[in-house]
Amino acid sequence: MTLKIGVIGTGAIGQDHIRRITNVLSGGEIVAVTDVNQEQAKQVVEVEKLNAKVYEDGHALIQSEDVDALIVTSWGPTHEEFVLAAIKAGKPVFCEKPLATTAEGCKKIVDAEMAYGKPLVQVGYMRRYDKGYQALKNALDHQKIGEPLMVHCAHRNPTVPDTYIGDMAITDTLVHEIDVLRWLLNDDYASVQIVTPRTSSLAKNGLKDPIMVLLETNKGIRIDVEVFVNCQFGYDIQCQVVGETGTANLPEPSSIIMRSEAKLSTEILVDWKDRFIESYDIELQDWINSTKKGIVSGPTAWDGYVVAVVSDACVEARNSKGIVSIATGDIPEFYKGNLSIVGEV
Numbered sequence: 001m002t003l004k005i006g007v008i009g010t011g012a013i014g015q016d017h018i019r020r021i022t023n024v025l026s027g028g029e030i031v032a033v034t035d036v037n038q039e040q041a042k043q044v045v046e047v048e049k050l051n052a053k054v055y056e057d058g059h060a061l062i063q064s065e066d067v068d069a070l071i072v073t074s075w076g077p078t079h080e081e082f083v084l085a086a087i088k089a090g091k092p093v094f095c096e097k098p099l100a101t102t103a104e105g106c107k108k109i110v111d112a113e114m115a116y117g118k119p120l121v122q123v124g125y126m127r128r129y130d131k132g133y134q135a136l137k138n139a140l141d142h143q144k145i146g147e148p149l150m151v152h153c154a155h156r157n158p159t160v161p162d163t164y165i166g167d168m169a170i171t172d173t174l175v176h177e178i179d180v181l182r183w184l185l186n187d188d189y190a191s192v193q194i195v196t197p198r199t200s201s202l203a204k205n206g207l208k209d210p211i212m213v214l215l216e217t218n219k220g221i222r223i224d225v226e227v228f229v230n231c232q233f234g235y236d237i238q239c240q241v242v243g244e245t246g247t248a249n250l251p252e253p254s255s256i257i258m259r260s261e262a263k264l265s266t267e268i269l270v271d272w273k274d275r276f277i278e279s280y281d282i283e284l285q286d287w288i289n290s291t292k293k294g295i296v297s298g299p300t301a302w303d304g305y306v307v308a309v310v311s312d313a314c315v316e317a318r319n320s321k322g323i324v325s326i327a328t329g330d331i332p333e334f335y336k337g338n339l340s341i342v343g344e345v
């Protein structure tokens with residue numbers, strides 16, 4: 001049986017997911033799309049040669065009997081309403097990060113899904129599907145470097161659009177590290193402090209850029225994450241775990257090594273779509289397969305809630321310039337035993 005999928009938001013990642021589901025993955029078909037920019041939605045149907053209907057809004061799409069499951073790739077502040085509507089309609093939903101822009105909004109989704117009584121929601125934290133992060137997790141789970149003590153990360157964007165403002169370095173960018181590191185370390189967060197180095201003269205939109213995020217986990221692991229969203233040179237994701245008997249680094253994306261014109265060089269990617277293209281493919285194929293079995297095997301609404309709680313604490317820490325305690329509470333029974341292929345948290 002083919003999963004009939006509706007997509008809310010036909011922008012950058014919405015188009016990329018439509019492309020992969022249509023041309024790369026198996027078991028799913030895009031039968032419905034919508035966007036507030038209706039012309040764009042119509043163009044995507046035409047360009048991707050979809051046999052899909054363009055709906056006037058997300059709620060009409062969710063209600064359609066032609067749609068089995070939906071993908072939310074609209075702007076972050078709209079996710080909560082669409083995910084809640086999907087749960088009310090009893091339809092599986094893949095929601096791109098963030099699940100909601102506040103912890104309160106995420107908790108509403110958690111409560112609604114538990115009241116519905118069956119897992120429906122997966123959140124698009126795709127780094128858990130990245131083969132490099134999975135290799136790192138395998139090494140840690142098998143004690144290859146002893147117990148982890150510290151983690152050094154960098155999340156660097158070459159630049160960001162003019163719409164990238166305010167706390168988005170935390171709420172839109174750092175959220176990837178917040179999710180993947182709790183999964184990687186099988187741990188949760190106890191506190192956070194944010195320090196702001198000298199701001200780059202090339203920073204945009206009034207952003208204080210870069211920032212340094214200092215996290216401590218419940219097991220006492222110390223994490224530092226550099227978030228630098230106008231680094232100019234490329235899209236660069238670094239993660240090094242320091243353990244009792246060694247270190248383990250996230251592998252660099254494969255790239256040829258050139259010797260030419262008296263230089264030794266290798267390329268750095270500049271676009272997140274390319275850096276994690278395989279991870280998105282694995283993630284969405286897993287979502288299609290799991291949804292057809294009636295299960296959620298990836299990051300859940302509870303994972304989305306935990307990220308939002310930590311993200312809120314990071315924003316508070318940046319504003320207060322102090323150390324902020326983090327308490328995410330115990331995972332509800334409903335979400336325990338998430339037999340995710342990416343490991344149980």
Ligand SMILES: NC(=O)C1=CN([C@@H]2O[C@H](COP(=O)(O)OP(=O)(O)OC[C@H]3O[C@@H](n4cnc5c(N)ncnc54)[C@H](O)[C@@H]3O)[C@@H](O)[C@H]2O)C=CC1
Binds near residue numbers: 097
């Ligand atoms: N997992 C990942 O690595 C990534 C996740 N994202 C997330 O995906 C979401 C979309 O990001 P982008 O594609 O970069 O943004 P975008 O701005 O390119 O696309 C968003 C689209 O949603 C549409 N939209 C906004 N409100 C809507 C509504 N109420 N109903 C229907 N359509 C609506 C906009 O018109 C736009 O076409 C964001 O939440 C972002 O955080 C984005 C990039 C990478």
Ligand SMILES: O=C1[C@H](O)[C@H](O)[C@@H](O)[C@H](O)[C@H]1O
Binds near residue numbers: 172
């Ligand atoms: O989700 C994303 C992308 O995946 C990038 O990693 C971030 O840097 C970007 O800000 C965000 O939209």
